Amino acid sequence: MTKTIVVTSGKGGVGKTTTSASIATGLAKRGFKTVVIDFDVGLRNLDLIMGCERRVVYDLVNLVNQEASLHQTLIKDKRIENLYILPASQTRDKDALTIEGIARVMHKLKKSDFDYIICDSPAGIEKGAKMALYFADEAIVTTNPEVSSVRDSDRILGILQSESKRSKMNEEPVKEHLLITRYNPSRVKDGQMLSVDDIVDLLAIPLLGIIPESPSVLDCSNAGKPVILDDESEAGQAYSDAIDRLLGESKPHRFMEAPKKGLLSRLFG
Amino acid sequence: MGFFRFFRSNKEDASAKVAKDRLQVLIAHERTGRDGPDYLPMLKQDILDVIKKYVAVGDDAVSVQLDSQDDCDVLELNITLSEDSTPATQPSVDAKRRAMERRQAAAKVT
Ligand SMILES: Nc1ncnc2c1ncn2[C@@H]1O[C@H](COP(=O)(O)OP(=O)(O)OP(=O)(O)O)[C@@H](O)[C@H]1O
Ligand SMILES: [Mg+2]
Numbered sequence: 001m002t003k004t005i006v007v008t009s010g011k012g013g014v015g016k017t018t019t020s021a022s023i024a025t026g027l028a029k030r031g032f033k034t035v036v037i038d039f040d041v042g043l044r045n046l047d048l049i050m051g052c053e054r055r056v057v058y059d060l061v062n063l064v065n066q067e068a069s070l071h072q073t074l075i076k077d078k079r080i081e082n083l084y085i086l087p088a089s090q091t092r093d094k095d096a097l098t099i100e101g102i103a104r105v106m107h108k109l110k111k112s113d114f115d116y117i118i119c120d121s122p123a124g125i126e127k128g129a130k131m132a133l134y135f136a137d138e139a140i141v142t143t144n145p146e147v148s149s150v151r152d153s154d155r156i157l158g159i160l161q162s163e164s165k166r167s168k169m170n171e172e173p174v175k176e177h178l179l180i181t182r183y184n185p186s187r188v189k190d191g192q193m194l195s196v197d198d199i200v201d202l203l204a205i206p207l208l209g210i211i212p213e214s215p216s217v218l219d220c221s222n223a224g225k226p227v228i229l230d231d232e233s234e235a236g237q238a239y240s241d242a243i244d245r246l247l248g249e250s251k252p253h254r255f256m257e258a259p260k261k262g263l264l265s266r267l268f269g
Numbered sequence: 270m271g272f273f274r275f276f277r278s279n280k281e282d283a284s285a286k287v288a289k290d291r292l293q294v295l296i297a298h299e300r301t302g303r304d305g306p307d308y309l310p311m312l313k314q315d316i317l318d319v320i321k322k323y324v325a326v327g328d329d330a331v332s333v334q335l336d337s338q339d340d341c342d343v344l345e346l347n348i349t350l351s352e353d354s355t356p357a358t359q360p361s362v363d364a365k366r367r368a369m370e371r372r373q374a375a376a377k378v379t
Pocket of ligand 2: 122
């Protein structure tokens with residue numbers, strides 16, 4: 001059975017693409033045949049984060065318009081077996097996609113025995129974002145510890161509950177996961193930033209993981225490597241934990257505590 | 270910064286606390302808008318208008334929420350009058366007009 005997971009947020013720049021790349025890579029590393037689709041038509045970026053930008057020939061819009069076959073459009077990852085990237089178009093806009101066209105693509109992917117389809121949503125709550133979440137079985141709601149991000153996440157939850165295919169067909173609702181990214185424990189400790197508990201309390205959906213703010217995310221995107229492949233980094237480890245939880249394992253949450261500071265740095269830091 | 274923050278009590282001016290309180294109100298409000306029946310926003314506005322005829326309150330004084338309990342729906346109505354919400358000292362334009370009409374009508378009878 002193929003599982004379709006959308007990575008969504010409403011607000012822009014919270015870490016959807018970073019998350020999509022790492023979640024897809026993590027699932028493929030565990031042996032699942034996985035494809036990650038860039039739904040951000042017009043603002044393609046996933047290819048850069050995955051490090052396959054020079055291998056893009058055809059894109060999602062070509063596939064939807066039946067100008068290229070699935071086989072021609074999918075880019076096979078060079079590092080990880082079982083991992084494929086379906087890039088967005090850079091030259092078209094979001095209106096180039098239709099539900100019927102996406103439905104055809106989803107059907108083909110299911111027939112090709114993919115275990116997971118990860119959909120990297122564009123920002124906003126417009127057509128592009130709705131298209132990305134329409135076919136979802138599960139949703140990873142990516143949220144930063146910050147007021148506008150939390151509010152937008154709540155709006156996106158409303159849309160998942162009323163405009164996804166599952167809701168329209170009266171099927172079992174989309175399974176929701178909260179992923180808090182760019183978390184900064186020392187600012188939480190100082191009372192400047194919403195805490196994990198605050199956000200879970202407000203959004204009231206199960207917590208999949210906490211990804212700390214980490215310089216390695218930038219280093220990895222510079223190199224075109226999903227951060228989950230960086231075992232040394234806290235963000236990479238946190239994404240690995242999230243994969244375990246996604247697969248049903250229960251794991252304690254890490255990276256919630258600020259590193260202990262000495263007296264001097266507490267006074268002057 | 271660090272130096273001063275060390276001596277300040279964390280809790281009092283913690284901005285995260287303010288953020289959470291604001292979000293709690295806002296999210297509850299927006300959920301009502303999207304989950305409730307279509308007439309809820311209008312009902313809320315009408316109630317607010319009535320209240321405003323008697324008491325000076327802000328636009329956020331009224332909250333309505335529809336909850337389902339077992340086999341019946343409960344319409345929960347919350348009206349907050351802040352400490353300083355005095356009786357509407359300035360009657361609304363509407364109220365003024367109605368009062369005037371009433372007086373004129375009374376004057377005609379006599
Ligand atoms: N855990 C993290 N630590 C530090 N930086 C991060 C983290 N996660 C994401 N970033 C940075 O935040 C920025 C936005 O990330 P990303 O592109 O993944 O967001 P997005 O939600 O996909 O944005 P958009 O809405 O534009 O598609 C990038 O510069 C990325 O490097
Ligand atoms: Mg993105």
